[in-house]
Amino acid sequence: MKREIISLQEVTFTYAEEDENVRPAVNNVSYTVYEGEWVAIVGHNGSGKSTLARLMNGLLFPQTGQVRVFGEALNEQSLWETRSQMGMVFQNPDNQFVGATVQDDVAFALENNGIPFEEMVERVKQSLVKVKMSDFMNSEPHHLSGGQKQRVAIAGAIALQPKILLLDEATSMLDPQGREEVLSTVRQLREETDLTVISITHDLEEALLADRVIMMNQGSKYAEGSPEEIFQRGQELVDLGLDLPFAMNISRLLKTQGITLVAEHMSEEELVNDLWTSHFNK
Amino acid sequence: MLEKMIFGRYIPGDSFIHRLDARAKLIFVFLFIAVVFIANNWITYGILVAFTFLIIRMSKIRLYFLINGLKPVVILIIFTFLLHLFFTREGAVIFEWKFIKIYEEGLRQGIFISIRFFVLVILTSILTLTTTPISITDALETLLNPLKKWKLPVHELALMMSISLRFIPTLMDETDKIMKAQMARGSDMTTGSMKERVNAIVPLLIPLFVSAFKRAEDLATAMEVRGYKGGEGRTRYRKLEWAAKDTIIILSLVVLAAVLVYFRS
Numbered sequence: 001m002k003r004e005i006i007s008l009q010e011v012t013f014t015y016a017e018e019d020e021n022v023r024p025a026v027n028n029v030s031y032t033v034y035e036g037e038w039v040a041i042v043g044h045n046g047s048g049k050s051t052l053a054r055l056m057n058g059l060l061f062p063q064t065g066q067v068r069v070f071g072e073a074l075n076e077q078s079l080w081e082t083r084s085q086m087g088m089v090f091q092n093p094d095n096q097f098v099g100a101t102v103q104d105d106v107a108f109a110l111e112n113n114g115i116p117f118e119e120m121v122e123r124v125k126q127s128l129v130k131v132k133m134s135d136f137m138n139s140e141p142h143h144l145s146g147g148q149k150q151r152v153a154i155a156g157a158i159a160l161q162p163k164i165l166l167l168d169e170a171t172s173m174l175d176p177q178g179r180e181e182v183l184s185t186v187r188q189l190r191e192e193t194d195l196t197v198i199s200i201t202h203d204l205e206e207a208l209l210a211d212r213v214i215m216m217n218q219g220s221k222y223a224e225g226s227p228e229e230i231f232q233r234g235q236e237l238v239d240l241g242l243d244l245p246f247a248m249n250i251s252r253l254l255k256t257q258g259i260t261l262v263a264e265h266m267s268e269e270e271l272v273n274d275l276w277t278s279h280f281n282k
Numbered sequence: 283m284l285e286k287m288i289f290g291r292y293i294p295g296d297s298f299i300h301r302l303d304a305r306a307k308l309i310f311v312f313l314f315i316a317v318v319f320i321a322n323n324w325i326t327y328g329i330l331v332a333f334t335f336l337i338i339r340m341s342k343i344r345l346y347f348l349i350n351g352l353k354p355v356v357i358l359i360i361f362t363f364l365l366h367l368f369f370t371r372e373g374a375v376i377f378e379w380k381f382i383k384i385y386e387e388g389l390r391q392g393i394f395i396s397i398r399f400f401v402l403v404i405l406t407s408i409l410t411l412t413t414t415p416i417s418i419t420d421a422l423e424t425l426l427n428p429l430k431k432w433k434l435p436v437h438e439l440a441l442m443m444s445i446s447l448r449f450i451p452t453l454m455d456e457t458d459k460i461m462k463a464q465m466a467r468g469s470d471m472t473t474g475s476m477k478e479r480v481n482a483i484v485p486l487l488i489p490l491f492v493s494a495f496k497r498a499e500d501l502a503t504a505m506e507v508r509g510y511k512g513g514e515g516r517t518r519y520r521k522l523e524w525a526a527k528d529t530i531i532i533l534s535l536v537v538l539a540a541v542l543v544y545f546r547s
Contacts, residue, residue, distance in 0.1 A: 057507055059503060059506065059507065080509060080511065083506075083507060083508075083509050084509055086507075088504075088507045088508075090500065090503070090504055092497075092500055094452055094497070095496075095497045095500035095501050095504065096500065096501065096504035097448070098445065098448075098501065098504065098505055098508070099448070100414075100415070100416040100444055100447065100448050101416070103519070104416065104519060104520070107519035108505075108508055108510070109508040109509055110517070110519065111516050111517050111518060111519055112508060112509035112510045112511065112516060113509050114515045114516060114517050115517055116517060117517060117518070117519070117521060120517065120519050121519075124519070140448075140451070141448065141451075141452070142451035142452060142455065156508065157508075160509075
């Protein structure tokens with residue numbers, strides 16, 4: 001059995017504790033993330049997925065239930081130690097850039113954790129190489145694109161050599177190119193290290209990259225499984241306010257036009273392969 | 283308009299002045315303000331001007347650029363000059379026309395005050411032109427560090443300053459965007475009476491404030507997640523290094539002061 005990294009047990013959280021009419025943002029949710037996994041938490045706006053992110057790194061504490069990180073309960077005492085093991089990238093590229101230049105920003109978390117100067121210089125350099133931003137060491141944030149800023153944010157997160165990388169809608173404000181940049185950076189990081197990635201997203205294309213998908217709806221866990229299992233639900237996902245991946249949408253539309261395909265394809269590559277061989281199969 | 287302002291802007295370069303430690307430059311400017319007041323006659327003011335030009339030469343900033351950028355300040359200098367010219371009543375009368383009387387001392391005072399103003403503005407501009415804002419912040423933080431004993435939150439002030447500096451371009455962009463968005467909705471900010479124009483700024487400011495607060499909240503969360511818990515136990519990524527040339531530049535000021543004292547009347 002793989003080592004457990006984060007586990008939530010019957011966690012409930014509400015922003016308005018005294019008002020009983022308000023639905024809890026997160027209601028009785030349990031799941032476990034294991035070492036080295038890539039888990040995507042998907043759901044439409046208001047499904048409670050961002051609240052989950054905040055519960056996992058102790059920005060919020062649940063009213064009932066328990067959050068365990070590395071097998072230990074997350075509380076005020078273990079908070080800072082936990083945070084140094086968990087890099088986090090947020091939605092808005094501009095609002096998480098603290099430093100005046102790229103290298104200052106990457107160094108920010110290192111400074112906070114009291115890393116000695118010489119090691120800091122080395123780690124900043126390495127992290128920037130990993131996200132392919134080392135040519136921009138001295139650039140100021142307003143000269144960078146959204147995708148570049150998010151890559152710097154990732155560099156800042158991994159500079160601390162964390163066990164977990166938490167992406168909270170990290171690609172939702174980017175253009176397609178920026179999104180691809182960020183996702184391929186994360187993919188590559190995973191190949192090089194045993195980083196556990198938790199990505200919170202409403203983009204099902206991003207969820208496709210994950211090993212496991214947890215689907216949230218109305219604050220509760222709606223489904224959990226491999227991307228294939230989740231996407232088989234097809235129309236159900238659309239009804240819950242999620243956009244299907246492009247390839248899947250096309251295959252569905254092709255089917256309604258009476259074109260026979262082997263299956264509903266999740267990736268573009270599969271779809272293309274099916275299409276160009278479909279003629280021979282007749 | 284904003285592009286022309288050189289006050290507080292940084293021009294990248296690699297001159298002797300650029301490479302000086304930011305702390306040395308800050309100390310230099312503060313001491314210089316005191317030294318300027320030693321001068322009180324033609325020779326000493328002449329020396330001051332010569333010294334200033336020497337510094338300009340060393341900073342490799344084009345004189346034309348410097349003077350051009352200081353135009354708003356020049357108006358102020360002319361104004362002080364005229365004030366002294368007309369209101370000092372000492373020495374011989376050198377010019378008289380109807381009720382206007384100009385005295386010798388007035389002319390002298392006017393010129394001296396203008397020179398004093400001029401060299402101070404030039405040298406402070408050179409400080410900001412040759413030093414990145416972040417280094418100035420760092421320098422201030424280290425120089426003010428002893429004041430921590432008196433509970434001055436030096437680290438927090440410096441961080442606030444550097445974050446504000448970092449967000450200036452972001453908020454400028456935002457202002458521009460909101461302005462265009464409001465103009466597209468028919469808001470007119472360039473014509474009409476003063477009152478109308480002031481009113482037109484309100485729909486610009488409110489969205490700007492809302493978004494600035496949103497940004498502040500996001501930033502605070504991001505900082506907390508990245509382990510920021512105040513200045514305690516923090517290490518520094520930026521190192522300021524005091525070299526021999528920094529001591530030399532401060533000493534040059536001591537020499538200047540000595541020369542001025544010798545020649546002053």
